[in-house]
Amino acid sequence: MTRLKKVFNTKSSKVLNVYCTAGYPALDSTLPIIAALEKNGADLVELGMPYSDPLADGPVIQESGARALENGMSIEVLFDQLKSLRATSNIPVVLMGYMNPVLQYGFEKFCAAAAAVGVDGLILPDMPAYEFEATYGAIVKKHGLDFIFLVTPETPTERIVYLDSLSSGFLYAVSASATTGSALNFDAVDAYLQKLKQMRLINPILVGFGVKDAASFELASRHTAGAIIGSAYIKALENSVDVTSTTAQFLSSVIGQK
């Protein structure tokens, strides 16, 4: 059973996926952060690969990416850091990034390297479903990686079904048509998430964008398997002197003491 499947099999609600940017706040923060997230109750890590032009991201994650690039982060460096990931850690790790750096690295080479270091899945928001079906999906599958598509409140029902059928691991429900870090209107979101729940999709649903604390995590996971926290955690890391204690503190504020 894949690590992602295992998480959703053992836990049917309030699965917490935490986003962090590789190489932020310091170049070598990546592994200590993953360890701290695992130790303090996160169920999943979404590890962002920094990019110069991250279209789907708001200012907080943009800024963390720019800092990570200044710190010297690259896909090459990241895979090198992740070599020792599975020696100590069992938490599922999903890489999130944009198509261009991945294509530049070489798509197949990228999937092979990701699988080799124990990465579980990929989120590439600007991967078109058409290209995935025509070209890239087979490569992802060949290397045993999960691939997660996004759906939004604007996505028509039949397209939700279609994107769910292309996805594995989980389906990423963007809570509002917005860039990351935007404020959330939960009344509007609730109806949309309820609709998703009633569709009985193949994949479990994690809700992202606008989830920032215990209250919004609670609300976001009301109808779904759980939620993804990103910008709020990056903000917490910004002035952190010790990423381990910052992470413990942040997670306890969201899910209580582990």
Place this chain on the structure above:
Amino acid sequence: MQQTFTNPNEHGYYGDFGGAFIPEMLFANVAQLKSQYLQIMDDPNFKEEVNDLLKNYVGRPTPLFLAKRLSEQYGTTIYLKREDLCHTGAHKINNTIGQIILAQKLGKTRIIAETGAGQHGVATATVCALKGMECIVYMGEKDIERQAPNVARMRMLGATVVPATSGSKTLKDATNEAIRDWINNPTNTHYIIGSVVGPHPYPDMVARFQSVISAEIRKQLLAQTGTELPTHVIACVGGGSNAAGAFYHFLEEPSVQIVAVEAAGHGVQTNMSAATTQLGTPGILHGSKSLLMQTQDGQVIEPHSISAGLDYPGIGPMHANLYSTGRGLFLSATDDEAMDAAFHVSKTEGIIPALETAHAFAALDQIKWKPSDTVVICLSGRGDKDLSTYMQKLDS
């Protein structure tokens, strides 16, 4: 849709380049546009409304002017397609007229745009004023400084100019911000992209709106010379909208040499350049696969050109295909060569061109001309907006 040099296939590809690499948050908007743009543009009422405005508001057709003194100097026949005489001073309004009416047909009430030199921003602000629509223009902070007159124009026309403060603070970053705005405003907003870049169907749609340039050139050449086809068409290329318009109706005519001129900045090998076909490799920026200036790690490189309108690390997918198939000849001109050309054209023909356009004129020195050649240069914009740059040279 059959793929040709002129139009992409149904997935938006010109050869290996194009497509729609967009996050799901943009899918509904882009899908709506993709499913409706050809139908709307084919509607006789739409055509009539666009053509009426192009004629009576923009001032089309723009003249095709025989530049006698330049022709004499280069020993050939040179015509200038006077897009600088369009209302607002550049070709950009051909596209914004079309897109604002299209936006109305799609039921949109709010318009966003990106701008580099400010010409597309002014052209967008202008049509928004004309149609009474809300207008927000994203512009790099650095460009806001170097193109102050156009910023003032946009504001006077009622637009809100929002500075893009990330990255190189130029056109690329303004485009990022406009796309983020569109993600955050998915239902009421239409994004008027100013060049033949972005996800499909934008490159094709913008090229079609700009194709009026080459449609007129053919008619005017026929009337003036007895033949529709020149031997050469020259245009400057940043994203490539005026070039797409000037080349469009000649792309399937093998006898016409297509010449695209990129901005070499300080020089192609200096790390201060915007010559994308010379320095770029295949990559994805702003929703389409094209040639892109990038690091080995796939991070986008910040370009340099003295002209804000050419200061872009990518190029439209149509042009990437023209380059890689050899259909187009791609040259480049440095900042200095463009400046010299601007002064030369001003003194020789009494026309002060935009700095972008000056790059096209600079290429005249790079080709060996024959007396039998008929050369058309797309004079894409006038130089008023660049006066402060020109004045620095006059004073030095």
